[in-house]
Structure formats: structure tokens, C-alpha cells
Amino acid sequence: MWLFLIFIVVASVIFGAITTLPLALVVILCLSVIFKNNFSVFALAFFMGLYLDIILVRTLGQSSTFFVVFIFLVFLYERKFEIQTAPFVFLSSFFGTLSYLFIFGYNHVLEQAVVSSVIGVLLFRLLTIAFKYQK
Numbered sequence: 227m228w229l230f231l232i233f234i235v236v237a238s239v240i241f242g243a244i245t246t247l248p249l250a251l252v253v254i255l256c257l258s259v260i261f262k263n264n265f266s267v268f269a270l271a272f273f274m275g276l277y278l279d280i281i282l283v284r285t286l287g288q289s290s291t292f293f294v295v296f297i298f299l300v301f302l303y304e305r306k307f308e309i310q311t312a313p314f315v316f317l318s319s320f321f322g323t324l325s326y327l328f329i330f331g332y333n334h335v336l337e338q339a340v341v342s343s344v345i346g347v348l349l350f351r352l353l354t355i356a357f358k359y360q361k
Contacts, residue, residue: 248326252346271297312347319346
């Protein structure tokens with residue numbers, strides 16, 4: 227679990243300081259797809275959103291609300307689709323990133339959504355391999 231917390235901290239620092247890609251959203255999505263632990267993923271999404279709002283000097287709760295609603299929608303589709311696949315991660319990270327960037331007023335939304343989706347699939351593959359070795 228420490229490895230995954232390190233991923234989230236690094237993603238939030240990169241998102242807050244270097245790039246406008248919502249890498250924290252992608253990391254939270256990958257963790258929710260892999261672990262399927264509702265409470266801990268929701269708590270992580272909430273606190274990561276608060277942390278990002280503080281770093282990005284926004285109104286507290288904006289990112290948290292988006293992250294929690296997004297993870298809720300992912301878990302809602304868990305019964306209809308197999309969520310532990312790369313196509314699901316690609317599409318959900320694409321639409322989640324697209325929504326996030328559009329709502330918070332970033333530029334070049336489509337390009338950033340595609341890049342975030344590719345990063346999300348790569349991270350998903352890396353985390354599933356790490357999780358299998360950990361077992």
C-alpha cells in the first residue's frame with residue numbers, strides 16, 4: 227500500500243507543479259479499478275482532492291467532489307462492465323480527464339485527455355504486474 231501512496235504523492239506534485247495533466251485522477255482511477263475497496267478509495271479520492279485544491283489555490287472541495295463522483299460512477303459501472311481491463315481504463319480515464327479539464331477551464335483539453343488515457347493504461351498495466359508480484 228505504501229507504493230501506491232507514493233504514486234499518489236508523486237502524481238499530485240507533478241500535477242501541481244509541472245504539468246496540467248490530472249495525473250492524480252488517473253492514479254485514483256487505477257487504484258479503484260485494481261483494489262475495488264470502496265471506502266478506502268473514496269477516502270483517498272476525497273483527501274487527494276483537498277490536497278490538490280490547496281496546492282492549486284482553488285476553493286476547497288471542488289476537486290474532491292469531482293474525484294468522489296467520478297469514482298462513484300466507476301463503481302456504478304462495475305456491475306455492468308468488466309472494469310479490470312485496459313479498454314475500460316482507457317475510456318474512463320479519457321472521459322474523466324476530459325470532464326475534469328473542461329470543468330476547471332484548461333486549454334487543449336482533447337490532447338491532454340488522450341495523453342492522460344495512455345498514461346493511465348500504462349500505469350494500470352504496471353500496477354497490475356506489481357500487484358501480482360506482491361501476492
